[in-house]
Amino acid sequence: MHRFQLAASALALALSAQPARADDAATAKAIEADYDSSLAALFLDFHQHPELGFRETRTAGIMAAELRKAGLEVTEGVGGTGVVGILRNGSGPTILIRADMDGLPVEEKSGLGYASKARQVDSDGREYPTMHACGHDTHITAMVATARRLVSIRRQWSGTLMFVVQPAEERVAGARAMLADGLYQRFGKPDYALAFHVAANLETGKVSASEGTQWSGTVGVDIRVPGIATHGASPELGRDPIYIASQIVTALQSIDSREISPLKPVVVTVGSMHAGTRGNIIPDEARLQLTVRANDEETMAATLAAIRRIAAGIGKAHGLPDDLPVDVTIGAGVPVTANDPVLARRLNTAMARALGEGVVVPFVQQNMGAEDFTYFVAPETGVPGYYFVVGGTTPERLAAAKAGGPAIAGHHSPLFQVAPKESITLGARAMVAAVLELAGKK
The missing domain is CATH 3.30.70.360 (Alpha-Beta Plaits)
Structure with a gap:
């Protein structure tokens, strides 16, 4: 235990000592401006119109339209309601960037002014209240921000980006459906696969990723x-x-x-x-x-x-x-989601350098959530994967909860909420930093 604590402390010191790069300052400014001008409205639309797994037709249509407007080649209906956007930019690695888009059959009781009041009939024929109780609305909004930014700075990188808008993550079925529909055969096998998840138990302004087991x-x-x-x-x-x-x-x-x-x-x-x-x-x-x-x-x-x-x-x-x-x-089950150790170490270091002091923090598994992203990077695919988390709750709310105030609701709770601007903008910045590390022109 002492040796682990020393290693974690050394990692934290190494990560916190990195100054932010000038190009990330420009990226941060651009993404925040994009959020204020259009992404905030897009997020609200997604949040108020959540859709259940394999029934995300409206969400998929909006994502397809946004990726097309950004300049990507878009294919719809992959693995059901999945969307794939391809951005080709010369020779270089192919990088898969995934965002999940489905909501949950949960009635929102967050008290937010923009809380979902949506209902939807699921595959069992029953109607349910629906809610983005796991933050997937932030993931797809951040994907749009990421695509727009990488298009605008395409002189800084070279390769092919595969933006995967995945259905039915909550059913742990969407990734397999897209792969069964020939994702890698139709669009190319990626050299790397990346994804992130907003985390209600991590404060905003922080990013964290394991160099091994990420999810159970x-x-x-x-x-x-x-x-x-x-x-x-x-x-x-x-x-x-x-x-x-x-x-x-x-x-x-x-x-x-x-x-x-x-x-x-x-x-x-x-x-x-x-x-x-x-x-x-x-x-x-x-x-x-x-x-x-x-x-x-x-x-x-x-x-x-x-x-x-x-x-x-x-x-x-x-x-x-x-x-x-x-x-x-x-049942069939979902394997452990494990980050490729070499890739994770490389991208953790790159993000610390790009995002600035104290942003990247050592990973500590705080729950036993599972993820079907693991299928994109299963051993038989030969694709190294990197999955990171982005803080979703402000330090003020976390401090208030610690002092005996309202508890921070967990994922899948009807009370779930995250700070959208902070989560989306940092998630997009971190993803851009990862792509530049893997495909950036030296």
């Missing part, structure tokens, strides 16, 4: 608990799946505390539980939906095996017959 791997698990239906007044005549499911939910929390090493992070969350129709009827089934998170394949495999064992064992312990076993279905 995740697997969805469905558990069907059968029962024997009966009258609620005569539970002894049946087998209560709600009670059995409740025991399973509780027992699953022992996996982290008693079966996995404390040095190996893992999360088992039951996010959905459905059963029954009336208070006086014991139903014939209960259904659970889980998300499981881990930072390595061994821990994930052990956790999934424990879920199967615990669920089956509790079913038997409560008298379910052999022909009515608890059924556990393991």
